[in-house]
Amino acid sequence: xxxxxxxxxxxxxxxxxxxxxxxxxxxxSYDIAPGEILGVVGESGAGKSMTGNAVIGLLDRPAxxxxxxxxxxxxxxxxxxxxxxxxxxxKEIGMIFQDPLTSLNPLLRIGDQLEExxxxxxxxxxxxxxxxxxxxxxxxxxxxxxERLGSYPHEFSGGMRQRVVIAxxxxxxxxxxxADEPTTALDVSVQAQIIALLKRLCRERGxxxxxxxxxxxxxxxxxxxVAVMYAGRLAELGPVEQVLNAPRHPYTDGLVGSMPxxxxxxxxxxxxxxxxxxxxxxxDGCAFHPRCPKADAECRQxxxxxxxxxGGRAACWFPVSQEVSA
Amino acid sequence: MSTLVSIRNLTRxxxxxxxxxxxxxxxxxxxLLTAVSDVSFEVEENTVxxxxxxxxxxxxxxxKMLVGLLRPxxxxxxxxxxxxxxESDAKTVDQxxSDIQMIFQDPYASLNPxxxxxxxxxxxxxxxxxxxxxxxxxxxxxxxxAAEDAQKFPHEFSGGQRQRIGxxxxxxxxxxxxxCDEPTSALDVSVQAQVLNLMSDLKDDLGLTYLFISHDLTVVRHMxxxxxxxxxxxxxxxxxxxxxxxxxxHPYTQMLLAAAPRMDQxxxxxxxxxxxxxxxxxxxTGCAFHPRCPLATDVCxxxxxxxxxxxxxxxxxxxAEG
Ligand SMILES: Nc1ncnc2c1ncn2[C@@H]1O[C@H](COP(=O)(O)OP(=O)(O)OP(=O)(O)O)[C@@H](O)[C@H]1O
Ligand SMILES: Nc1ncnc2c1ncn2[C@@H]1O[C@H](COP(=O)(O)OP(=O)(O)OP(=O)(O)O)[C@@H](O)[C@H]1O
Ligand code: SF4
Ligand SMILES: [Mg+2]
Ligand SMILES: [Mg+2]
Numbered sequence: 001x002x003x004x005x006x007x008x009x010x011x012x013x014x015x016x017x018x019x020x021x022x023x024x025x026x027x028x029s030y031d032i033a034p035g036e037i038l039g040v041v042g043e044s045g046a047g048k049s050m051t052g053n054a055v056i057g058l059l060d061r062p063a064x065x066x067x068x069x070x071x072x073x074x075x076x077x078x079x080x081x082x083x084x085x086x087x088x089x090x091k092e093i094g095m096i097f098q099d100p101l102t103s104l105n106p107l108l109r110i111g112d113q114l115e116e117x118x119x120x121x122x123x124x125x126x127x128x129x130x131x132x133x134x135x136x137x138x139x140x141x142x143x144x145x146x147e148r149l150g151s152y153p154h155e156f157s158g159g160m161r162q163r164v165v166i167a168x169x170x171x172x173x174x175x176x177x178x179a180d181e182p183t184t185a186l187d188v189s190v191q192a193q194i195i196a197l198l199k200r201l202c203r204e205r206g207x208x209x210x211x212x213x214x215x216x217x218x219x220x221x222x223x224x225x226v227a228v229m230y231a232g233r234l235a236e237l238g239p240v241e242q243v244l245n246a247p248r249h250p251y252t253d254g255l256v257g258s259m260p261x262x263x264x265x266x267x268x269x270x271x272x273x274x275x276x277x278x279x280x281x282x283x284d285g286c287a288f289h290p291r292c293p294k295a296d297a298e299c300r301q302x303x304x305x306x307x308x309x310x311g312g313r314a315a316c317w318f319p320v321s322q323e324v325s326a
Numbered sequence: 327m328s329t330l331v332s333i334r335n336l337t338r339x340x341x342x343x344x345x346x347x348x349x350x351x352x353x354x355x356x357x358l359l360t361a362v363s364d365v366s367f368e369v370e371e372n373t374v375x376x377x378x379x380x381x382x383x384x385x386x387x388x389x390k391m392l393v394g395l396l397r398p399x400x401x402x403x404x405x406x407x408x409x410x411x412x413e414s415d416a417k418t419v420d421q422x423x424s425d426i427q428m429i430f431q432d433p434y435a436s437l438n439p440x441x442x443x444x445x446x447x448x449x450x451x452x453x454x455x456x457x458x459x460x461x462x463x464x465x466x467x468x469x470x471x472a473a474e475d476a477q478k479f480p481h482e483f484s485g486g487q488r489q490r491i492g493x494x495x496x497x498x499x500x501x502x503x504x505x506c507d508e509p510t511s512a513l514d515v516s517v518q519a520q521v522l523n524l525m526s527d528l529k530d531d532l533g534l535t536y537l538f539i540s541h542d543l544t545v546v547r548h549m550x551x552x553x554x555x556x557x558x559x560x561x562x563x564x565x566x567x568x569x570x571x572x573x574x575x576h577p578y579t580q581m582l583l584a585a586a587p588r589m590d591q592x593x594x595x596x597x598x599x600x601x602x603x604x605x606x607x608x609x610x611t612g613c614a615f616h617p618r619c620p621l622a623t624d625v626c627x628x629x630x631x632x633x634x635x636x637x638x639x640x641x642x643x644x645x646a647e648g
Contacts, residue, residue, distance in 0.1 A: 043514035044485075159602055187380035188541065192585035193598040214515065217544075217587030221594050241592055251516075258519035259589055260548035268526070269519035269548070275484040276514070 004031035005073060005175050005208045006055065010306075012067035013050050013059065015279075022279040024050040024063065026232040027306050032176065035206040037199070039223030039240065041214060041255075043276050046229040048212045052178045054078075055210070056093050057085035073175060091121040094169030094207075096198075098181040100161035103168060104153040110137075110164050111149030114171055121172035136167040140197060159190035163197065170201055177202065180212040195222050216259060220244055228252045231276055231287035233303070236314045248314035249304075250292045286316065294318045330503060330535050331369040331392065335401035338362040338387050342607065359607050361387040363559040364401070366633070369503075369535060369552075376538040376546040379556030380582075380603060385539045387559075389505045392537060393428045405503070424454060427496035431508035433488035437480040443491055444476030450499045458498075465494040469524060486517035493524065497532070505537045510545065522549065543586045547571055555579050558606055558614040565639040575641040577619045613644065621645045 013025035024047045032038050040048050053059050055070055057080070070078040077088055089095070097103055105113055114133035118124065124132070137145035140163040153161060162182060169177055179198065183191035199222055202209050211222055219226055219240065226243040228236040228251065236249040247253040254272035274291045277283060286304045289295040296318075304315035314320075340359045343349055349356070362384040369375040377385045390396040392403055394410060402409050405422050413419050427450070430436040437446055444462035451458050463473035469490040480488055489509060496504050509525070510518040522545065528534055540546050546553055547567045555563040555576065563576040574580045581599045588594070601618040604610055610617050616626040625644050633642045 043516060157602055187603070188543075188582060189380065189585045189599040190602060192587070192596055195587070196596060196598040215587060216515065216589045217591075220589045220592045221587050221596070244589060244592065255516055256589070258516055260519075260522070260544045261590065266526075266548065268523050271519040271523055272516040273520075275486055275517055 002033060003074065004071075005034050005036075006032045006210075007071040008051070008055065008068070009071070010068040011051065011054060011065065011070065011078075013047075013054050013063055014066035015063045017062075017280075020280060023066075024232050024279060025054060027068070028229075028232075028234050029068075029306070030227055030234070030237060032208045032210065034175070034208055035203065036224050037202065037209040037211055037222055039219040039226045040210060040212045040229060041216065041219055041226060042229035042235075043214065045276060045279070047232040048229055049180055050232075051229070052180050052210060052212055056089050056095060056178060057082070058089075087121075090117060090174070091172050092174050092176065094172070094174040094177040096162070096165050096169050096177065096179040096182045098184050100158070100165045101153060103165045104161065106153055109150050109152060110156075114149075114168060117168055118171050132171065136171045137164070139201065140164070140167045141193075142167075159186055159193065162186065162190075162194055166194070166197060166201070170205070170207070173205065174207065176208045176210070178210045178212075181214070182211075183218065184213070184215075191218070198222070216244070216256070228255070231282060232279065233287065234315060235288070236316075248319035249288075249316045250294055250318070250320055251288045252314070253320045254291075288316075294320075328371050329368050330371045330406060331375075331537070332404040332407075333368070333388070333392070333401070334366050334404070336362055336365045336388065336391060336398050336403065337400040338384075338391060338396060339399045357607055360609070361559050361606070362391070365556075365559070365561045366401075367554055367561060367564060369537060371502075371535055372529070372533050373551040374529065374536045374538050374549050376540060376550035376553045377556060378540060378543060378546050378553060378582075380541060382558075382603065382606060383556040384559040385541075385556060386507055388556075389428065389507050389537060389539050392503075393426050393505050394423060395428075420454070424450070424499040425502040426505065427499065427501040427503075428505045428507065429489075429492050429496050429509050431511050433485050433492055433512060434480075436492055437488060437495075439480050441479075442476065443478050443480065443483075446480070446491065447476070447495045447498055450495065454499070456499075461498060462494075465497055466491075468497065468528070469494045470520075484517070485513050486520055489513060489521050490524065493521075493528070497528070501534070503535045503537065505539070507539045508541070509538075511540070511542070518545070525549070543571075543583065544588075555582070558603065558609050560614060560642065561633060561640075562615070562643070563639065563641045564633070569637070569639055573639075575636050575639050575646040576615075576643050577621055577646075578615045581618070613642075615643075 008030050011025055011028045015022040028051055042048055054065055065078055111133055114136055115129045118129040118132050134145055142148050142163055183194050223240045226240050227234055230251050236252045247256050257270040272291050283290055285300045285302055289299040298317050304317055338361050340361055342359045343356045379385055391398050408422055447462045447465055448458035462476040466473055466475050471490055510521050538549050550567055552566055553570050554561050557578050563579045574583055585599050612628050613626045613631050616622040631642045631644045633640045636646055636648050
C-alpha cells in the first residue's frame with residue numbers, strides 16, 4: 001500500500017467546562033490514501049467538524065487536542081506552532097466549508113484573493129499567479145471567467161460562490177482538501193454540479209478529500225471509503241459498498257435502514273428509538289447502547305473495540321453483518 | 327373520495343422594491359417578484375399531496391396562503407367548497423381556520439422557549455375559548471411522549487421530540503388538514519424516520535389530510551399520494567409517485583431526478599445539470615425552464631405552456647409526450 005497522505009492516530013479533542021471535561025472527539029484513527037475520498041457521516045454533534053478542524057489546526061478555544069497524533073505526508077503536524085500551521089493550511093490542506101462566505105474576503109475582488117493565495121504558497125511571479133487565477137476560475141466552470149476576476153463575492157450566487165471557494169482551496173495544489181458540508185446549503189441541481197466538480201478535480205490531480213456530510217446519497221456517489229461517527233467515536237470505517245450494503249455497526253445498520261428507499265414503497269420506515277446523547281451525559285460503555293437492539297451487559301460497561309486506522313472492525317461487541325474478507 | 331382543498335389560479339406577488347425615496351432618487355422602477363404564478367391543484371380528503379421544488383420555487387408561499395398566513399394576489403383557496411377570502415359568515419371562517427394547522431421546519435424556532443410544553447400544545451384551543459382539560463396529556467401520548475412532559479420547557483427536548491411537540495400542537499384543535507413545511511429537514515436521519523412514521527400513523531388513525539412540503543425527493547416518494555413539482559413559482563408537473571419517478575414527463579422533473587443523489591447508486595457518475603435557477607424578478611419568457619431545457623424550441627420562448635394531461639400526469643410543457 002502507498003503511504004497515506006494523512007494519518008490520524010488515536011485523536012482526542014477535549015473541551016474543559018465548569019462541570020466536566022467533554023470529549024467531542026474520542027480516540028479517532030484513520031488513514032487517507034493519495035487521491036482517495038473519505039466520506040464522514042454521522043448526526044449533528046457527532047464530532048465530524050471537530051475532527052476536521054483538529055486536522056487543520058483550527059479548533060476554537062477552549063477545545064484542544066488532548067491526545068493522539070496527526071501526520072501529513074510523513075510529517076507530524078498536530079504539534080506545529082500556529083505560524084507553521086498557517087503555512088500548512090492553504091499550501092498542503094485546502095478547505096471548503098458549508099458557507100462559502102466564511103472562506104472569502106467580502107472586501108476583495110476574487111481575482112485578487114486567488115492571486116494572493118497562489119503567491120503566498122507557490123514560487124511563481126505575479127504575472128504567472130494572475131494567469132493561474134484565471135485558469136482556476138475556468139476550471140471550476142465560472143462563465144466568462146476573465147471578466148469575473150474583478151467581481152466581489154456578493155456578486156455571485158451561492159452555487160457560484162462555492163465554485164470560487166473550490167478554486168481557492170485547490171489553487172495552491174494541496175495534497176488534501178477538507179470539505180465540511182460543502183453542498184448542504186445548496187439546491188439539488190447545484191449540489192450535483194459541485195460534487196461532480198470536486199470529484200473530477202481531485203481525481204485529475206490526485207488530491208485526497210475528507211468529505212463531511214450528513215447526506216448518505218452524496219456519500220454513495222462520491223466517497224471511496226466511509227467513516228461513521230457517533231458521539232465522538234468512530235462507529236465504523238470501511239469501503240463505501242461495505243458500509244452501505246453490509247453495515248456492521250448497529251448504528252450504521254439503523255441509519256441505512258431508516259432511509260426511505262424507492263423499493264420499499266409505503267411500508268413503515270425502520271426507526272432507531274431515541275436520539276444521540278449529549279456530550280455531557282454520555283452513557284457508560286458503548287454510547288449507542290441505550291438505542292441498540294443488541295445491547296447487553298458487556299455493552300453497558302465497556303465501549304466497543306476501538307477501530308484501527310484501516311477500520312478492520314466495527315466498534316461494536318456484536319457487529320451486524322459478517323466481516324467481508326478482503 | 328371527496329375534494330378537501332381546491333386551489334385555483336393562485337398567484338402571489340411580492341413588492342421587493344427599494345424604499346420609495348431611494349427609488350425616486352435613483353430613478354428605479356418598482357421591482358415585483360412573482361413567488362407563485364397561476365397554480366391550480368386539488369387535494370383529496372385523507373391523502374398526502376406533496377409539493378417539491380428547489381429553494382425559492384414557492385412551496386412555503388403556497389402553504390402560507392393555504393393556512394391564511396398570506397393573502398393571495400390572485401386566485402383562490404377553497405376548503406370544502408368555501409372560499410375563505412370571500413366567505414362572510416365569521417363562524418364558518420373560524421371553523422375552517424381551526425380545521426387547518428401548520429407544522430414548521432424548525433423545531434427550535436417554532437416553540438416559545440418560555441412556555442411550558444403543555445401550554446404550547448393547548449394554545450390553539452385555549453385561544454378560541456375551548457376546553458383544554460386533559461388535552462395536553464392525551465396529545466403528548468398520542469405523539470409518543472409522556473403526559474408528564476407537559477410540565478417541561480422546550481429546551482429539555484431533542485430536535486425530534488420538539489418536532490413531536492409541534493405535531494401535538496397542530497393536532498390540538500382536531501384539524502382535518504395539516505400543512506407540513508419541511509417537517510423533517512432540520513432533523514437527523516436517524517430521527518427523521520420516527521417523525522415520518524408518526525405522521526403516517528396519525529393520518530390513518532385520525533383521517534388527516536396533509537399538504538407535505540419538502541425538497542427531499544426520497545422522503546416525498548415515501549409519503550405522497552400525489553406530487554406537484556414547482557419551478558419558479560409554477561406547477562410544472564403533477565403525478566402519483568410511481569408515475570413521477572419512473573416516467574417523469576417534464577424536462578425539469580427529469581433533470582431534478584437525475585441530479586438527486588441516491589444511496590443505492592454507489593459510485594454513480596452523473597452528468598450534472600446545466601445552469602442555475604433564473605432570477606425570479608425577471609423570469610424567462612414563455613416556459614420559465616427554456617434557457618436550461620434540452621428540448622426548447624421557439625414556441626417555448628414565446629408561449630407559457632398550460633398544464634395538460636399526458637396519460638394520468640398533468641404537465642406544463644410544449645414538448646412533453648406520453
Ligand atoms: N465550546 C463548546 N462547548 C461545549 N461543547 C461544544 C463546544 N463546541 C462544540 N461542542 C460540542 O462538540 C460536539 C461536536 O461538534 P461538531 O461540530 O464536531 O459536530 P458535527 O458532527 O460537525 O455536527 P453538525 O452535523 O451539526 O455539523 C457537539 O456535541 C457540540 O455540541
Ligand atoms: N415576504 C416576502 N417578501 C419578498 N419575497 C418573498 C417573501 N416570501 C417569499 N419571497 C420570495 O418568493 C419566492 C418563493 O419563496 P418560498 O419561500 O415560497 O420558496 P420555497 O419553495 O419555500 O423555498 P425554500 O425551499 O428555500 O423554503 C422566493 O424567491 C422568495 O425569495
Ligand atoms: S415547454 Fe419547452 S422549454 Fe419548457 S420544458 Fe417543455 S420543451 Fe422545455
Ligand atoms: Mg459540522
Ligand atoms: Mg420554504
